[in-house]
Amino acid sequence: MTETDASLPEVQLATFAARLRLEDIPERVRHEARRSLVNIFATAFAGSAEPAVDITVRTMKPYAGPRTATLVGRSEGGDAALAAFVNAMSANIHDFDDTHQATVMHPAAPVFAALFAQAETHRLSGAQVLLGFVAGGEVECRIGNAMSPYHYARGWHITSTCGVFGAAAAVGAMLGLDAGAMLHALGTAAVQSSGLVEALGTMAKSTSVGGAARNGLLSARLAADGFTGPAAPLSGRRGYLRVHADPPRLEALTEGLGSQWEIATNTYKPYPGGIVLHPLVDALLELRQAHGLGLDQVAAIEVTGHPLLRERTDRPDVTTGRESQVSAQHTAAAVLLRGRAGLDEFTDEAVAETGRAGRPPLVFHDDAGRGIESVAVVVRTRDGRALRTEIAAALGSEANPLSDGQIEAKVVELAGRAGFKGDVPRLIDSIWRIDRIADAGEIMRLAASPA
Structure with a gap:
């Protein structure tokens, strides 16, 4: 990587995500990440039996490989790609998931779905998942900041468009990609970013959220195997940010990086909907x-x-x-x-x-x-x-947040509403202890509906 390359904001962001270690992340940020994970399992239960999810599983399963991963709230499983797609759909379908207020993005759905699909398939630890979750959330929110408010106001569905970067960076961090490979993962994610606000209120919206998780997972896996992308995928003359924002705020990619944590500003909804x-x-x-x-x-x-x-x-x-x-x-x-x-x-x-x-x-x-x-x-x-x-500050906003107990109650309520018969208290406890769990797949298996 040349000196000129190192000055590019996306190179600095990729380097941050590649070199991040769990011990570098303040406990308050790790706790917020755990809160995000507890909340996202709640909303994944809520969406797990929706007709759009039923259709997607029915349509995609014949084309999937052997079962290696869990679908939250369902008895069927799938391969990693199917699980990433479906779990992201389920988590976001009711617009009941988390919100990064500065961008109006829902960061967790694409990231958690890709991470657990990879972790379960390859028996990775909960600590690796938590690291990836923070890295991916930070990357996607910062890319969103660089394009806001133009990007979403112009009609791009920012959860999907930025979610693919978050999923790629998350899986890349979990896999230990070096800075160069991480940059290539972001470059491959950039060419797969899509999603339209016009699709809100329809089943079609959920395909771009599922695609963000699956395509981010694919981008990281390709980079791990030597796949390459452009040298300046975000800030280049025809790079992602210059195409998708007018103008982009490139400094948002790196300002306060490592000390100001965007993922720590995440919020959780008491009501479904926008x-x-x-x-x-x-x-x-x-x-x-x-x-x-x-x-x-x-x-x-x-x-x-x-x-x-x-x-x-x-x-x-x-x-x-x-x-x-x-x-x-x-x-x-x-x-x-x-x-x-x-x-x-x-x-x-x-x-x-x-x-x-x-x-x-x-x-x-x-x-x-x-x-x-x-x-x-x-x-x-x-x-x-x-x-x-x-x-002045709606319930669930950053200034008036839900408590840990309220988020736990949301899991209990939404799992019950979905007819889930598993051990919800044990699942919640395992998420709070995620960084001490040797096999992250244990969490997902607790979220599977008994056959």
Whole structure:
């Protein structure tokens, strides 16, 4: 690697990921990584029996190799590629997984799925998985930072597009790739990055998340076997960042690297659906409780929030549960009608119910100075009142995080909802102890549904 090469930001990022050791990672960061893993198993259970996952397993399994890896919440297994694809799909399908607020990315799904598929197939340790998880999460979030806000606002599904880099770096770190091979893994990942916001609310969205995990795993494995890529895959004249952002912020790849941990800013959702909807849910739950407010009393709602709230969720005419996860109008009606915002409020049946009851008109006011965790709401009632509230930091945000106990409860609830009959407390305990487990596959086997 030449001196010129070493000055490139992607070379510095690849070198960081390749040389990172578990003892270099502060305990607070390792603990946040464990929290992310506990949470992602919860959401993988929630999505494991979804029709989109059933179709994917049914379609892909005949083309898979011998069973070497586990599908979370299911009795079938698959090869590493199938497991990476399906487990990432399951974990993200309800938009109930973690969120890196600065980019609105869900970092864990592609990374955890690729790591455990590789670890289970080759009997790697939990400590190796934890190292890879931190390395991969750091890489994907920093690449996301370098492209935000343009990339997501332009219509790229950032969880998928950046997830492939996270999966590649994670598996590469777990395998012990050197800096040169890690750079090649990122280069191979770059040419496979895809995902469109237009697909949100459809089954198609989940294919790019699954693809990110599988293709990241492939990128690392190819690099380990000598496969090469471009010298400047991210910052080059026609490199990934210059193609996908206008303009890219290249310094975000390396600023504070090793001392400022992006993965430590991860957050976890108390409600399924788009993260930008969470402060709206909190606001309406508060008004409902304070004033006995019901849907039939509401004439109109005004919402002042980050522009992404309007851009992603102004969908008054949704007809399916999957679409409703990114609809402010349905979400508002469901919360006012039922007094909660769980998975049952984002089903086809719930959408039909809010459609019959009538979704109140919702007026958006953009405020680019607000964070996505903040909103001001005015509910105008049919009897002429104007009920106001403001949410500064939604439940589950970085400033108002879920506790460890709340995340554990989320696993218990979602595993139960999925009909999982395994030992959930033992699974949770094993994730908290991941760096002391000799065979990471033990964790995945605890997450398999008994045949």
